[in-house]
Every structure is written in structure tokens, then in C-alpha cells.
Amino acid sequence: MNGYNDADLSAAAKAGIQAPSIHNSQPWVFRLRDGAVEILADHSRQLAVADRSGWAIRLACGAATYNARLALAVRSRPAEVHLRPSTAEPNLMARLVPGPERPPTYAEQDLYAAIPRRHSNRAPFWPDAVPADSRMRLIEAARSESAWLDLLVGMTALAGFAEIAGSADRVLRRDNRYQAELVSWVHADDAPDGIPVGAGAPLPEPQDLLPQRVFGDRHRAPGRDYEPEPLVGVLGVPGDWPVDQLTAGQALQRVLLTATDAGLATSMISQPIEVPAARDQLRRSLGRSGYPQLALRIGYGAPGKASPRRDVSDVVQEGPKGH
Template structure:
């Protein structure tokens, strides 16, 4: 097989749109061009305040690339991947061309099955610890895609991260435009994008260790801890070029799908990445090479529901066969 078909494009896009994105903006397009499937960023859906440099868009699109790769692999048409950006086409994230046919691996089958069930769970997690074997699987998932995952061990490391994250959150909320942007992507109805209020975390309390987005006004009993000791992982890449961010997006999605397959819930914290000074402080606190791209909260909890997605037809660009 030398070219992909419209059926392959539909299959890849249907999986790709299930990827996570900041505020569920879904900033991607898919198209068939010269027999290859291309994933492109949609600059119209880039957050003007929270994502001025396009980092979150590239992370989200990288995650969509990983989903598309899985969908093609389990259909028996695995892809060779060429990552962007292309100087001639700056919105191009990745180009997938038909690769050598092979059997689908058990790991690919399991991860593909997890796509439909993966979603951000912002509710408090149970105190049950994540087993060491599962933690190692998450670390290896990031490494396999060219990223890294640093799991924070002990209250000293966790408290240090929490201080950075809370400080970044306070900085962000001083900006009225930031709060307006967040509110504009929060919905009370069944919209095909954005975050439903029902998917939001309970409103923050002064004693909370980690900051939460204000997607919901749901209150809880005063003085009740949200999570006393959550498991937090810092996902990073070797650098901070657009290519590194795309790589990190693929690593992110493999970590999230691995977590879902293992029965874990997850949500993401980007506040310490959005504020440059906080991000640099986080990088220095980790004492390792590379650049943090996102923080992930992991644990066991009450199952939630995936947020809505736009129809596949809305994210397809005209094909050039």
C-alpha cells in the first residue's frame, strides 16, 4: 500500500479528535494530501492569553498524532511519521505515510481501546497509592516517545511543586483577560468544545495543595481537604522548540492512555508552564536536563465522562489526492 485512503483519514481523525487540549479547544485539522495523512494546527483555536506562543496547541496536536498513529496501526495500515513544523507550512504538525505492514502489537491494541475512555478527571482522587510497577510503566511510556516523566516522590518535592503552581495560578488570575478567556470556554450546555461545568473540579479552598481551574462553582464542606497527597508527574522534553513540544504531546498521550489502561484517572495542570518564571523555577527544582511541558495529576477515583468533541467532518480539510 503506497497511499492512504479517505477511509484511513476518517479513521485517523476520529481517534485524533479524542486527544486532550487546553480548555478542550480542539485546535487541529486533518487532511489527505498526496496519499499521506497530515495533522495541522488550527491557529483560530489558539488561546490568545494562555497560549500566546502556541505551545499548548502543539502539545495537543502531538497528542492527536499519537491517537491517529494507533488507529492506523490497529487497522493494519501503520504509519511512518514525519514531524513538523515545515517552514513552507508552519501549521503542519505531522505527516503520516503508509509504513511497512506488520502485526498489531498487544500494547497498541490496549492503548487504542483506552482512547474512548480517556478524559480529564478533576474530582478528588482516593488515597490509594499507585503501585510501583504502574509508575514504571508511565515513566517508560513517556521515554518511548522521546519525552520524560518525573514523578514527584515525598511531601518535600510535592510541596515545592505546589508552591510553584499556586504562585503561577495567582499570577494568571491577576489578568482580567485570562479570566475572561477561561470563562468563554466554560459551558453550562452540551457544547461540542470547551469544558462543561459538570466536568469541573470543586471550587478551591485555602487549604488546597494544588490549584484548580475555575470551571465549576461547586462547593464542598469548609475545611475538607481536596487531596492531601496526590501523585504528580512532570512531563518534559529535551528542549523547547516547536518540534520538542510536538514530541512531548505524543509522549503525553501515551502516558495518559497507559494510565487509563491501568485503571488510573488523570488531570493536567499547566499553570506553572504558562508563567515563564514559574516554569524556569520548576525546571531548576527538578535538577535534570530538559524542559517541563506539563504537570499531570494521577490517581484512582470515581469514573467520569469524556467531554464532547466536534464532529469529524468539522476538522477535515479538503483532500488533495
């Protein structure tokens, strides 16, 4: 069976760079080696304060891997995925090897088409409830990638999550180094990475249920609720090793693309994952033996704007000499 070629690598990288990453840091590199497409972590883009453990960089590379899988599948060249295939190369996150050729499924085509339409939407969502069939699609999307998605039902569960997330957010706000790093990733709207100034949520107010990161200075009418009862999901996996976090990243992207295909808007809430004590409290509140990896806010809203992306040529690397 023929290996992947430069055209396959380009298609995989073009899709992969549209994956989400913390503060839109885009910490990935793509290369072609021995007929396989490989995704590597770019640790020069790792957040030194917010991501000391490398959890976020692995989540992002997992999401990029899922996009690359879709790009290869719609070219009728689906991949077999090997996560962290080499102990000798710890930066190598995933290796995509050609599997048996076949036409893409309708589901693969739909999710691939959703890639350029998936954007984080930090604005308040509309009050329309997410229907039961859409909720089941999201749960099944996570399950199909060996993860779980718990959708919080009822104000008791939501208020409990909000308390944990708010507490974690206050811890992070008191960390001057964390806040300085956050500000350093807020860029002009035409920058190739980071969070555009205009992409942030309106400034938080005391009555808000969920915490929001401050990326700009937009105000809203005083006293107006941000969202009285948002739908929140918590994504997790059974383990918490680096390979598990890559699995979680793939599941995250499948959930996000499934939401986009269903006409839903999403944004991510990472504060309760970034603070270890809050994360443990969240895990216990869910009654799960596994490990939460990210929380999602899900609903209906106006279409979001695409965050900037670096050029594909900046993230494609030549394979090692001799291969």
C-alpha cells in the same frame, strides 16, 4: 506500497479528535494528501492570552497525532511520522506516511481501546497509592516517546511543586484578560467544545495543596482536604522548539492512555508551564537540563465523563487541489 485512503483518514481523525487540548479547544485539522494523513494546527482556535506562543496548540496536535498513529496501527497500517515536514507550510504539524504493513501489537490494541475511556478527572482522587509497577509503566511510556516523566516522591518535593504551581496560579488569576478567556471556554454541557459546566472541580479552599481552575460553583464540606498527598508527575523533553513540543504531545498522550489502561485517573496542571518564571523555577527544582511541558495529577477515582467533541466532518479538510 499503497498510500492511505479516505477510510484511513476517517479512522485517524475519529481517534485524533479525542486527544486532550487546553480548555478543550480542539485546535486541529486532518487531511489526506498524496496518500499521507496530515495533522494541521487550527490557529483560529488558539487561545490568544493563555497560549500566545502556540505551545498548547502544538502539545494538543502532538497528542492528536499519537491517537491517529494508534488508529492506523490497529488497521494494520502503521505510520512513519514526520513532524513539521514543510517550512513552506508552518501550520502543518505532522505527516503520517504508510510504513510496512503488519498486525497491531497487543500494546497498540490496548492503548487504542483506552482512547474513548481517557477523560480528565478533576474530582478528588481516592487515597489509594499508585503501585510501583504502574508508576514504572508511566515512566517508560514517556521514555518510549523520547520524553521524561518525573514522579514527585515525598512531601518535600510535592510541597515544592505546590508552591511553584500556586504562585503561577495566583499570577494568572490576577490577569483579567486571562480569566475572561477562561470563562469564555466554559460552555453548556451539550456544547461541542470547551469545558462543560459540570466537569469542573469543587471550588478551591485555602488549605488545598494544588491549584484548581474554577469552571463551576460546586462546593464541598468546609475544611475538607481536597487531596492530602496526590501523585504528581512532570512531563518534559530535552528541547523546547516547536518540534519538541509536538514530541511532548505524543508522549503526553501515551502516558495518559497508559494510565487509563492501568485503571488510573488523570488531570492536567498547566499553570506552572504557562508562567515562564514558574516554569524555569520548576525546571531548576527538578535538576533537569530539559524543559517541562506539562504536569499531571495521577491517582484512582470514579470514572470521569467524556468532554464534548466536534463532529469529525468539522475537522477533516480536503487536500490541496492537484494532489
